[in-house]
Amino acid sequence: MKIVYVKYFAAALLLIILAGCKKYLDIVPDNVATIDNAFKMRTDAEKYLFTCYNNLPQFGVEGADPGFLTGDEFATVYPPQGNINTDLYRIARGEQNIVSPIANFWDDKFFQAIRECNIFLENVDKVRDLSALEKKRWVAEVKFLKAYYHYYLLRMYGPIPIIKTNLPISASIEEVKVSRQHVDSVFNYTVTLMDEAIADLPAVLPIEFAELGRVTKSIAMSVKAEVLVTAASPLFNGNSNYANLKNKNGGALFSTSASVAKWEKARDACKEAVDACIANGHKLYEFIPRSASTRVSDSTQLLMSIRAAVTDKWNAELIWGASNSTGGGTRGFQSLSQARLSPFTGTIPNESIGSMLAPPLHIAEMFYSNNGVPIEEDKSYPYASRFTALRRAVAGERYYIKEGYTTVQLHYDREPRFYADLGFDGGIWFGQGKNDDNNTWVLEGKLGQTGGRQGASLYSVTGYWPKKLVNYNNAINDPAQQYSVEGYPFPIMRLADLYLLYAEALNEASGPSAEVYQWLDRVRKRAGLKGVVESWTNYSSKPSKVTTKEGLREIIQRERLIELVFESKRFWDLRRWKVAENYLQRPINGWDITQREAVNYYRVRSIFSSSFSLKDYFWPISENSLIVNPNLVQNPGW
Template sequence: MKKIAVSVFIGIICCLASCKKYLDIVPDNVATLDNAFAMRGEAEKYLFTCYSYMPDDAVPNGGPALFGGDEIWELPDISETSIYRRLAEGDQNVISPIGGDYWENMYRAIRDCNIFLENIGRVPDMEPHEKRQWIAEVKVLKAFYHFLLLRMYGPIPVVRANLPISAGVNEVKVLREPVDSCFSYITQLLDEAKEDLPKVIVDPQYYGKITQPVAYSLKAKVLTFAASPLFNGNTDEASLKNPDGTQLFNTAYSEAKWQRAADACREAITVCEAAGIALYKHPNVKAAFLISDTTQTELSLRMAFSEKWNSEIIWANTQSWIDRMQILASPDWDPSPQARVWMDNRYNAPLKIAEQFYTSNGLPINEDKTWAYADRYTTRPATAAHRLYLRNGFTTAALNFNREPRFYAYLGFDGGIWYGQGKFNDKKENELYWLQFKLGDPIGKTSAFNGPVTGYPIKKWIHPDNVRSPSSYTTIRYPWPLMRLADLYLLFSECLNEVKGPDAEVFQYLDKVRTRAGIPGVLTAWADFSSNPAKVTTKNGVREIIQRERLNELAFEQQRFWDLRRWKLSLTEMNKTITGWNVYGSTAESYYRPTNIFQQRFGVKDYFWPISENNLNVNTNLVQNIGW
């Protein structure tokens, strides 16, 4: 049998090790493609190989969007530090780009997808409808892998089919294709696939496989990226051209791209809702206790992300299970004097992210006329009225009072209640865990290499049913959610606003998300509590509202990193100073002082990854991204 041809910029196909996760099975020493596609069972292994390339989002080095941006800051312990911390610190380079292995890995993935598509037709013991489904799944994966490259590098070489073994040198030296062509090919694949996919997966062993809702929703997201400022009329990229003079960015803005994205979002929502996908709401019972409405809202928000296969999940990544990350992110929420459990609290949100969440009235803290923005760094004691969010009698920052439920559902903080972890009766105040982060407290700073970092650990990742004992910490594992319905609703609102400005339908889908979050609808909030009530009447004003809603709702889900880029807002946000509380303070007075941690820097060139110099030397038809 002939060896498989491999173009030089992609690299050779790797020999993959099998893994115990389902949808992560690879052929066991398959010597030839004849064997790989001789029977259904072997072909299914190759199908799962195509899935196996999905990035492991729930590990520190799985991708840039967790620790390469400005949403999460981590401890400087070199034994655990993510390589993407260097990206957040502005250390990108062209010799050995940070995260540069994405290029090779995704093209290997695409090549295996092509091998599957070229050979699945000759498997003898399969029904035609099953072949169509598997082909559709792999086309969606192929589209997804191209999209991951496109949002990272901008225009890329598109691999429609693998090169034959007889390919000459010039055929191997492929060119980058214009951005619009890349988006067009990705959506073409999704359109070809979507009708041959099942609406739902019934068998639990196949949860995570691609469905119609996945294909439709991915298309909606892809087209929203295509319509966004980074790709739609980006004049900063006007000089990026291939050696033959082909311009790789269309610098003319097109509103039609937003309309196409809006249409795709509408279709995706219809398909998702018909498949039973709905915003998650916690059933209001925890360990036989009826819980308060306040706690129910908090759990609805936390568990929309952390409860596996809940009603809101459109697609979860079964190559990426969140277990070790929960241990690394968790503070030790039991303040009793006992042996410290190895729970790192190594990932915290900067102070600006804590300030980003709304007030309890559903407004930015600097726009709510009832909220004392100028006093946010002062302190005061909590009262019994705050007991489900703040420890009664505990003195904490004014910033932590009267905030929206997502603030309390997604973040922990000094004096904050940490519901769950074996304690579920929210009627009994003394039974609920609460955090103490000051120097000298049981879970305060003891060295530079353990938490807290900024004073705001990420509660959202931590499943409420995790249990801590004096000597261990048991986590509830769940696959990383790639898309959930709230994301799709907010994309639809964004696209509609760009097409026609604020109207009832824009607010309808925004308010679906806000209602679940326990805050007033947009028009009510801005009319009753805002110092700028006219904001809701303009496209620009509503654009800001929608963007803030996405940043709040989807915080810590690897969305902010890419959203700021597609909106071309990274140049503003990623040049701000990372700050936190003074975690070396031992009193309220000394702890609650904003403290500089790092001054980030981001330039126009950083919107896209550099192509490594090695790839440029091998393939002289590849042009480098601007600025590198």
């Protein structure tokens, strides 16, 4: 998509006098001729439309997406070695600050995006050769994008200024010095914009016109459901920790009393979105090999139905995919997620395999047992010896672990998503480039083995790899040592995510019910698990958990963390649930990857201790922004 660049008179002025949103709470530029030219003809206006899209977050990019290295799903080599951006990793290590905030989206990104959306909406009527129908659709798309940028900022910073229109050139300095607005007002404005967009968006995209990635009704309704679930969640719904966060005029920015009505509103929005998505052909993904010559076992097919739901591009489960990551955009995180599976035959390592996104040990523990309940609750799982007992894989486990290979108890008797999503020492990795009946590799991760550490970089610091993010069609050409990557749109929203949002909203609105179980069990069935009632009743040491709102809340949250692992969801979910401090201030552990023998390799090793406190629920506003705009107030703790 080609971007239209416009020079604004106000950009220079803002550095001196404008409000704390820096140059992005902008006034309408006086360069009228440039704007008029940008909206003179349809082709020019379409370029500006794509500029509005181009501001979307870089989903799945480790240096730009807070959902990757900012939380606790990944560890990596630090200080950085090799081709990996660890700026956001510094936040997880407690290095966020107010002088030069890391990932400073307040000053550097989304207010600019909102401004460009406003410019489009204020000028689209000038386009001479744009049909009424097409204009209606374009306006709806930009309204959605404008709403999404408000929502993204709201999740990061809490209460933000609402930017309904760009200020005129005649605006006074005081008018420009905007204030933050109550979180409920920002949520309500965001949802109102989305409702306006939904009315005029197409139900489905005309694929023959290569419009994949553009906004549809299904996308807008699903994101609206997520917005309302977020608004109803404890971080924003009755959060007493922010009772004293007020504007300079004394106006409160948070409500301190929780409202069940917010959950009811979220529940209704989720149902409408689910119904719309199903009506428009979305369904949970089931793996079918592209080539008839690709033979897979039933076990492998189950694992690939889980894994390829993310990597099989534009499949029916995907509601909204990041089109800006379809091609080269995914090469970075796929390379960083790919384990080395083929031995080096030359003197120069294959640096296209980065192998540096490393899930910590607590992520491996998070997955259920093969009975579909947490391993710490499973009455038959040897939880106490999960780190210490070594076992040799037998024939019946050969689709998950190499037959005859010795690995730790933690890797045995786990649910299919464990084996679909994680690479580990001794684990089976389905993919191209292997000439056997099942296209399977074996990951050998100890020191001196193919996947183990071989230098100062290009290795997993924990002994785990996020296999889920790697497209199975990527080819490792053995023994040529070439690695080719097939891109895919990073999933911003897929149907399993929406089902789990619906189950959560149902439970919070009215407690456990058959309907809640239904949507949970749809996701679990695709994952090869029995329903929640059957699993907890028969296998859990806490069988009553599934019958109470509090217990089912815990189950739903665990289900989301497992199903959506590595998809930039955990980072936001832990915050909106207001439980991040329970997860993000603990040691980040892995195996002792410097060892060659299993008995020594499978020893827990601490890599670093993650840092999180109450202030970290929201990003800080930079000191400079507060100086420029004295009407702004800082987030608590900063």
